[in-house]
Amino acid sequence: MTANTHMDISLKPADDLFISQQREFTVTLISDTGIDTDKSITVKKVSKNIKFDQDVSNPIKLVYGDKSLTATADLSFTVLETVGNNPVHDGDNITFEIDTDATSSGIIFNNVNFTGKAKAMNNKMEISINQKADLVIGQSVSFTVTLSSDQLILPDKHVTIKNANIKFDQDINNPINLSYIDGHKKAFAQLSFTVEDPSGTPIQDGSQIIFEIHTDAATSEGDFNFIGFIGKANEIDVGSLALFVEKPYLQTPLISNSKPLENNFTPVYTTLKSKSGKKLVGTPIFITSVAAHKMNEFNFKDAGNIDIIPEKIGPNDGIMLTSDGDGLVKFYLHPKLALVGTVELKAIILDNIESLAKKIIYIVNYIEPGYMNSIGTPDIFGYDPSGIYANSGLPYFMTSVSSYDTVSPGDTILFFVKDLQANNLKFTGHKLLISNPKKQLDQYNIKIPYSIFEQQSKPYEFSYSVVKPTGDTLYSETLPVTYLGGVFYEPEPEVKRSYDMCIVHPSIGVDPNIAIPPVNSIGYDNIMKYPGYTYNGLFIEIIRSQGNDSKAKLNPVPLDITDITLNMYINSDNKNFTKSYTKQIDLKEIGGPGNKNSIYFHIPYDDIIGINWRGNISFDYQFFKDEIIQYSAVWDGYIGTTPPPGSN
Numbered sequence: 001m002t003a004n005t006h007m008d009i010s011l012k013p014a015d016d017l018f019i020s021q022q023r024e025f026t027v028t029l030i031s032d033t034g035i036d037t038d039k040s041i042t043v044k045k046v047s048k049n050i051k052f053d054q055d056v057s058n059p060i061k062l063v064y065g066d067k068s069l070t071a072t073a074d075l076s077f078t079v080l081e082t083v084g085n086n087p088v089h090d091g092d093n094i095t096f097e098i099d100t101d102a103t104s105s106g107i108i109f110n111n112v113n114f115t116g117k118a119k120a121m122n123n124k125m126e127i128s129i130n131q132k133a134d135l136v137i138g139q140s141v142s143f144t145v146t147l148s149s150d151q152l153i154l155p156d157k158h159v160t161i162k163n164a165n166i167k168f169d170q171d172i173n174n175p176i177n178l179s180y181i182d183g184h185k186k187a188f189a190q191l192s193f194t195v196e197d198p199s200g201t202p203i204q205d206g207s208q209i210i211f212e213i214h215t216d217a218a219t220s221e222g223d224f225n226f227i228g229f230i231g232k233a234n235e236i237d238v239g240s241l242a243l244f245v246e247k248p249y250l251q252t253p254l255i256s257n258s259k260p261l262e263n264n265f266t267p268v269y270t271t272l273k274s275k276s277g278k279k280l281v282g283t284p285i286f287i288t289s290v291a292a293h294k295m296n297e298f299n300f301k302d303a304g305n306i307d308i309i310p311e312k313i314g315p316n317d318g319i320m321l322t323s324d325g326d327g328l329v330k331f332y333l334h335p336k337l338a339l340v341g342t343v344e345l346k347a348i349i350l351d352n353i354e355s356l357a358k359k360i361i362y363i364v365n366y367i368e369p370g371y372m373n374s375i376g377t378p379d380i381f382g383y384d385p386s387g388i389y390a391n392s393g394l395p396y397f398m399t400s401v402s403s404y405d406t407v408s409p410g411d412t413i414l415f416f417v418k419d420l421q422a423n424n425l426k427f428t429g430h431k432l433l434i435s436n437p438k439k440q441l442d443q444y445n446i447k448i449p450y451s452i453f454e455q456q457s458k459p460y461e462f463s464y465s466v467v468k469p470t471g472d473t474l475y476s477e478t479l480p481v482t483y484l485g486g487v488f489y490e491p492e493p494e495v496k497r498s499y500d501m502c503i504v505h506p507s508i509g510v511d512p513n514i515a516i517p518p519v520n521s522i523g524y525d526n527i528m529k530y531p532g533y534t535y536n537g538l539f540i541e542i543i544r545s546q547g548n549d550s551k552a553k554l555n556p557v558p559l560d561i562t563d564i565t566l567n568m569y570i571n572s573d574n575k576n577f578t579k580s581y582t583k584q585i586d587l588k589e590i591g592g593p594g595n596k597n598s599i600y601f602h603i604p605y606d607d608i609i610g611i612n613w614r615g616n617i618s619f620d621y622q623f624f625k626d627e628i629i630q631y632s633a634v635w636d637g638y639i640g641t642t643p644p645p646g647s648n
Helices: none
Strands: 005-009 022-031 040-044 050-052 070-079 093-100 112-119 124-127 134-136 140-148 158-162 179-181 186-194 208-215 227-234 249-251 266-271 284-289 298-302 311-313 316-322 328-335 341-343 345-349 353-356 361-364 396-400 412-419 424-433 446-449 459-467 473-475 479-482 497-499 503-505 521-523 538-542 565-571 576-581 599-603 615-625 628-632 635-640
Touching (some): 005 112, 361 412
Antiparallel strands (some): 050 070, 093 112, 124 140, 158 208, 284 345, 298 328, 311 316, 341 361, 538 599
């Protein structure tokens, strides 16, 4: 007997295929004799404006019914909002083909060719969590359901939860009321659940979390599409919850009307992982301070430099963040004005999994205490009021801190310099943690590099602050210092350098064909402003690339690195100084051709004008990767930028 075979899909050409929405359907094979087992379907000729949730580059196994007279496969796709840079429009064709290698008594099944239309949806329902989030077993998750339209939403409507396999805090057997705003063009409901099985059965690592949100709300344009959540339950590696602080010491002005110091912030981040090592995507975590109300002393920005507003959850204020597609949780912490102290952060998987940050953050500064309130004066070995000179050739000097009455292990001594001409006080980045006061104080055993004095033959003041574990601060008196030279300002000689040297470009732009090679000269003509061009000075380019060669001595910076510090070192017979830059400039601001993956810095004209020939100039850069500081190779060259007679 010849078999009667038929293959069909539950999706019909007239069905609404809303842009940005997911659509599920079933492929069904039917025969009046048995269908060959262990067969698959194949999805072909998929239009670029949809993306299947399944890996359609490989065959998808069929699931067989009674006596193998039927076989099915469940599929789903999302209608994309854009294809590349091009938006998907209302009425665009959506196409694909379904084929199978299954037969029945030697008879093949017909292919199914589908053609439908993308449809713009003005009625939108969204949820504030990732619809495919990796969540943590036992985690409490709060989220908002938001309905929006350009038409009025009918009043007194509800949302309902269906097909949930986790424990909601609301009674999901009954509809949940919507609240209305924006003249009934928006409606919302606050919902929450715990990643637990409602039956009390323990949830296993890797288990699927599912629920659907439906609504009876509608507008004159029609109904709202339901939203499906399909996530995963995970056992978190608690160690991955510990936040890494790149710059644990931040300086803040002590005068309330002072401007914030440039680049006075620290990146804070971690990559969330499960115990099996999988990166957790879309996982919400709450970040707060160990001590109550400390979060109000800071401003926060996300990885895209957008302000984050702290919110109160439980007893304390904090910020709620979600891991990105690589499991990364990242934000920037900026101290507010006129605050000195410490803050210890912790990250929490609500409600009961938490981890302290790997470093305490110190908000530091120096204020002259006067003799009676001071704890001493810094002492430099070989100090001379007329100036200090590195006559030994060593790049550092030895200093001593006097004992003070309240000294105790855990105190941190922070060293400062003040440029008296510029009236600019800076934390040097150098510190001493007290563990044994008798061995560490009252003797010349603290090394401080001469490079803290950023320019030779200028008057500075050298001082220190002591930050107690409680956050209380003590201050020394100042010591006048003029550094007279003796060692070059140069990149750190004893570090491993694993990344490509930077590229130095003249003032006319960052065209790859216009660069100043190393061991060449930077002259006035390289930094002047030319007619028709926007900038003077120099541009420094740092190449980034997705792929690195583990066998290569040097590599470009990985694409996911965005926070980089560029260092410049200059030594000439009239100017000797070092300067660091963290503020970047966009390729669009520079104008003209350039590598869109690179990071660029602008060296202002005023920073490098008037340097006598033949000076030495060097550049290097540094960044953190996997919580370890990395260094680039050094660009070395010569400089002479004295303006010619008659120039402006």
